[in-house]
Every structure is written in structure tokens, then in C-alpha cells.
Amino acid sequence: MKIFTAQQIREADAYTIQHLPISSLDLMERAAGACTSWICKHFMPNTSVYIYCGMGNNGGDGLAITRLLRNRGYNAHAYVLHHSEKASADHAANREALLQKYPEALHDLPNTTSIQEPPANVLIVDAILGTGLSRPADGWIAGIIHQLQALYAAHTIIAIDLPSGMQADSSSLNTPVVKAHHTLSFEFYKLAFLFPENAGISGEVHILPIGLHPDYIEQTPTPFHISEESLIRTIYKPRSPFAHKGTYGHALLVAGSEGKMGAAILSAKSCLRAGVGLLSCHVPKCGYTIIQIAVPPAMCIVDEQYDHSSGFQTDPSKYKVIGIGPGIGTAAGTAWALERLLEQYRQPMVLDADALNIIAATPGLIDKVPKGSLLTPHPKEFERLFGKTANNREQLQVLSHNAVEKGLCILLKGRYTAMAFPDGSIYFNTTGNPGMATGGSGDVLTGILTSLLSQGYNSKDAMLMGVYIHGLAGDYAAETLSQEALTPEDIIDYLGKSFLRLRA
Numbered sequence: 367m368k369i370f371t372a373q374q375i376r377e378a379d380a381y382t383i384q385h386l387p388i389s390s391l392d393l394m395e396r397a398a399g400a401c402t403s404w405i406c407k408h409f410m411p412n413t414s415v416y417i418y419c420g421m422g423n424n425g426g427d428g429l430a431i432t433r434l435l436r437n438r439g440y441n442a443h444a445y446v447l448h449h450s451e452k453a454s455a456d457h458a459a460n461r462e463a464l465l466q467k468y469p470e471a472l473h474d475l476p477n478t479t480s481i482q483e484p485p486a487n488v489l490i491v492d493a494i495l496g497t498g499l500s501r502p503a504d505g506w507i508a509g510i511i512h513q514l515q516a517l518y519a520a521h522t523i524i525a526i527d528l529p530s531g532m533q534a535d536s537s538s539l540n541t542p543v544v545k546a547h548h549t550l551s552f553e554f555y556k557l558a559f560l561f562p563e564n565a566g567i568s569g570e571v572h573i574l575p576i577g578l579h580p581d582y583i584e585q586t587p588t589p590f591h592i593s594e595e596s597l598i599r600t601i602y603k604p605r606s607p608f609a610h611k612g613t614y615g616h617a618l619l620v621a622g623s624e625g626k627m628g629a630a631i632l633s634a635k636s637c638l639r640a641g642v643g644l645l646s647c648h649v650p651k652c653g654y655t656i657i658q659i660a661v662p663p664a665m666c667i668v669d670e671q672y673d674h675s676s677g678f679q680t681d682p683s684k685y686k687v688i689g690i691g692p693g694i695g696t697a698a699g700t701a702w703a704l705e706r707l708l709e710q711y712r713q714p715m716v717l718d719a720d721a722l723n724i725i726a727a728t729p730g731l732i733d734k735v736p737k738g739s740l741l742t743p744h745p746k747e748f749e750r751l752f753g754k755t756a757n758n759r760e761q762l763q764v765l766s767h768n769a770v771e772k773g774l775c776i777l778l779k780g781r782y783t784a785m786a787f788p789d790g791s792i793y794f795n796t797t798g799n800p801g802m803a804t805g806g807s808g809d810v811l812t813g814i815l816t817s818l819l820s821q822g823y824n825s826k827d828a829m830l831m832g833v834y835i836h837g838l839a840g841d842y843a844a845e846t847l848s849q850e851a852l853t854p855e856d857i858i859d860y861l862g863k864s865f866l867r868l869r870a
């Protein structure tokens with residue numbers, strides 16, 4: 367699914383109005399109808415609903431929702447906040463329609479008033495500002511937003527299109543934004559919903575289709591996409607009936623050190639479960655027996671020199687792919703070995719955890735990483751690699767800039783893991799849950815990504831699919847076991863169910 371900017375959404379609206387064709391008022395009626403149906407599905411007909419409306423089309427939606435909810439027996443009231451002199455045409459038309467049918471439901475609030483605390487159990491709808499926000503909210507309207515924020519604890523708040531004050535395409539950090547339990551957003555995710563800094567502001571986001579013209583959507587380029595099942599299905603390649611173990615590659619995992627052999631086991635097991643043909647693990651001496659017993663299908667190469675994965679007792683070029691990082695530590699010998707490896711091995715590889723920390727601490731080392739490699743930092747590792755950023759929008763820019771400039775596939779872990787590619791595209795993953803926020807989940811991801819590269823998926827496809835099935839397996843595991851009880855081993859156990867889903 368594409369993610370468009372506020373400007374592109376305005377163009378999509380205009381294109382739809384012109385080419386469908388449909389009047390802009392009817393398009394607003396559709397949008398309000400979609401919101402009304404959602405509200406009716408989730409709240410009883412006798413519910414009192416206070417709808418705070420701005421002077422633009424977001425407010426127009428609010429006025430239409432008031433009328434449509436009244437039609438369906440809800441005690442709905444529209445409070446119109448006069449933050450500008452002039453109402454938009456569709457706002458004015460919907461004001462008139464509400465006045466004609468339900469005059470008692472319309473209340474005007476001049477720009478000096480504060481809102482009164484609604485009685486208990488009143489549902490609040492925020493239709494003050496949408497994609498037309500042209501600057502951070504200030505003055506009187508900022509005061510209204512602060513008052514609505516104070517109602518969050520006692521009332522359910524539903525934002526229309528996006529919480530008022532939130533900028534669709536840029537950071538709203540430290541500006542007044544309504545805090546909502548649910549956001550009913552039209553047709554597309556807005557970029558801002560995916561920023562960790564906005565966590566808890568838009569609440570649960572529900573994307574409501576309103577039939578914007580498919581030609582505009584298809585023809586209009588954007589770097590931003592949601593990675594969803596329909597895309598992953600196009601990437602997934604069922605195995606050939608004539609396959610043998612050589613078909614799916616020989617992968618090398620460099621993982622583990624004393625006290626951290628668990629990371630090696632997790633990445634090795636997930637690599638096997640994700641379908642690698644042959645797996646060798648390069649581990650320190652202390653890990654030999656551990657790997658041989660815990661992961662019988664894997665071969666094991668031991669590092670004689672150090673008691674952590676450092677020197678290489680094997681010719682790296684014989685492996686289809688190398689995954690390196692989980693639990694290796696950052697000792698000088700390990701750093702030395704990684705640097706040598708990056709000089710010798712020129713195919714895409716997977717770099718995670720301490721491999722990233724070593725790269726961050728060694729000037730110029732990132733430029734030796736083979737093109738097309740997959741880097742999987744969490745936010746702290748990201749910061750060590752690429753520096754601090756002022757907000758999540760800037761962080762995305764830095765992410766994409768480095769992916770393009772260095773020819774790497776770089777992700778940034780989070781609720782919506784962002785994945786940036788050398789072609790300039792950025793995808794956000796939607797699978798996964800907070801149960802996966804536990805040590806070892808990342809090691810499992812390294813194993814999956816290494817496995818997919820080994821099987822011949824190209825770098826971009828391997829990252830998109832690997833991150834998706836990692837989250838999906840976590841979701842299956844949480845459904846059965848709860849988020850709290852979920853461990854990284856459970857993610858590995860449910861990988862099978864995730865593949866079955868892609869095959870279905």
C-alpha cells in the first residue's frame with residue numbers, strides 16, 4: 367500500500383472528483399458514511415457523541431457524521447470551533463444540511479470560549495483539523511487541543527483522518543496534538559502514524575476506504591509504502607519439486623561468544639527453520655559442544671585462537687551468504703576478524719548487533735560492507751552508526767540517505783520497522799507485537815534473513831519477506847501463548863505456520 371503526502375492526497379481527491387466523477391460533497395458524504403458505520407459498529411445507538419468540528423473539510427466531515435449518526439438514533443452534537451472567518455464550501459453545505467434536519471444538534475463556539483467538560487460516557491469525535499493543517503496549532507485552537515488532551519483519561523476519543531494538530535508528513539514533536547484512542551483515516555496511512563514518537567497519539571489506526579480513484583493511486587510515485595501480505599505473496603517462491611540441499615545455498619552464521627551462545631543457537635535454529643539448504647556456524651571454542659547438541663543439522667567451525675568468534679578458520683568465499691553479529695561481542699580480535707571478512711567477502715551479507723557496533727566504532731568500515739547487504743539495527747545501534755537525529759522524520763531521511771548512498775538495505779527496528787533500500791524506497795512493516803520486545807528476537811531475525819538470502823531471494827525481497835514473516839510468526843505465537851509468555855524460540859516455532867499462510 368502506498369503512503370502519500372497531504373499534498374498528494376489533495377490531488378487524489380481532486381483526481382477522483384474529476385475522473386470518477388463524483389462531487390466533492392458526495393465524496394465527503396462517503397467519508398462521513400464510512401466513519402459513521404465504524405462508530406455504529408463499535409458503540410450502542412443511545413450513545414451521546416460530541417463532535418468538535420473545525421472550519422475546513424475535516425470539520426465538514428464532522429458535521430456530516432453528526433447528521434448521519436442522528437439518522438441512526440445517536441444523540442450526536444456538533445460543536446463548531448470558529449478558528450477562521452471562512453468555512454470551506456463543503457463545510458458550509460454540511461452545516462446547512464444539519465441545520466435543516468437537526469437544528470438542535472448544532473452549537474457554535476466563538477474563538478474566545480473554552481469547551482465545557484462533557485458528561486461522563488460521552489464519546490468525543492475530533493474533526494477539527496485534518497490534512498489541511500498548514501502550521502503547528504497555536505493560540506486559541508492550541509488551547510482547545512490541550513483541553514481535549516485532558517479529556518483522554520475519562521472519555522473515548524476518535525480522531526477523524528488524523529488527530530488534530532498532527533502533521534501528516536513531518537514531525538509534530540513538542541506541538542499540540544489531540545490524543546486519540548482511535549483514528550479513522552481515509553484510504554491511506556499517513557507517514558506520521560508510523561513514527562515511534564507519535565506512539566499513543568493516534569491510538570489504533572483504522573484505514574477506511576472511500577473509493578479514491580485507482581488510476582491516481584497506481585500512477586503516482588512515492589517512496590513510502592506499507593509492506594503487506596499481498597506484496598509478500600508476490601515475493602514468496604514455493605520450493606521446486608526437484609530441489610536438493612544445494613538448491614537453497616550454504617550459509618555461514620558467525621555468532622556467539624562466552625555467555626552469549628544462546629544468540630548463536632537462536633539465529634542458527636531460525637536460519638534452518640526459514641529454509642536454508644546447508645548451515646555452518648562459526649563459533650568460539652566454548653560453543654562447539656553447545657551448537658553440536660542444540661542444533662544438530664548445523665555444521666560447526668571452531669575458532670581456535672580466541673574464545674569468541676574472531677579469526678576465520680574457513681574460506682568465506684565458499685558460502686552463498688554470511689550472517690554475522692548475534693552475541694559476538696566487540697573484543698579487538700573480533701573487530702579485526704570482521705574487518706578482514708569485509709575485505710574478503712564481496713557478496714551481500716547480513717550484519718546485526720555487535721557487528722554493527724564494531725562498524726559504528728571503526729571509522730570507514732561501513733564503506734567496506736558489500737553492496738546489497740542487510741543491516742538490522744535497533745534505534746540505539748542506529749544512533750551509534752548514523753548519529754543522533756532531532757525527530758523521527760529526520761531519522762527516516764538519514765536512514766534512506768545511507769541506504770541509497772552506500773547501496774545497502776538498512777532497517778530500523780520498531781513497532782512499524784522501517785526498511786530503506788538503495789532504490790530510495792522505504793517500506794514499513796505492520797506484523798509483530800510487543801511480546802516480541804524481548805532479548806533474542808533480533809537474533810531470530812538475523813537467522814531468517816541469512817536463510818532467505820541463501821535461498822536466492824534478492825536483498826530487497828529477503829528483507830521485506832524476512833521482516834514480515836518474523837512478525838507474523840510472533841503474532842501467531844502471541845495469539846496462542848500471550849504476548850507476555852512469548853519467547854524468541856516461539857517465534858521460531860511459528861515460522862512454519864507463517865510459511866503455510868503464504869503458500870495458501
Ligand SMILES: NC(=O)C1=CN([C@@H]2O[C@H](COP(=O)(O)OP(=O)(O)OC[C@H]3O[C@@H](n4cnc5c(N)ncnc54)[C@H](O)[C@@H]3O)[C@@H](O)[C@H]2O)[C@@H](O)CC1
Binds near residue numbers: 394422500501503552
Ligand atoms: N477533499 C476531499 O474531497 C475530502 C476531504 N476530506 C477531509 O478533508 C480534510 C482536509 O480538509 P481541508 O483541506 O479543508 O483542511 P482541514 O479541514 O484539515 O483544515 C483546514 C482549515 O484549517 C485552517 N488551519 C490550517 N492550519 C491551522 C492551524 N494550525 N491552526 C488553525 N487553523 C488552521 C485552514 O485555514 C482551514 O480553515 C481531510 O483531512 C479529510 O478529513 C474528506 O472529506 C474526504 C474527501
Ligand SMILES: [K+]
Binds near residue numbers: 496525526527
Ligand atoms: K481531526
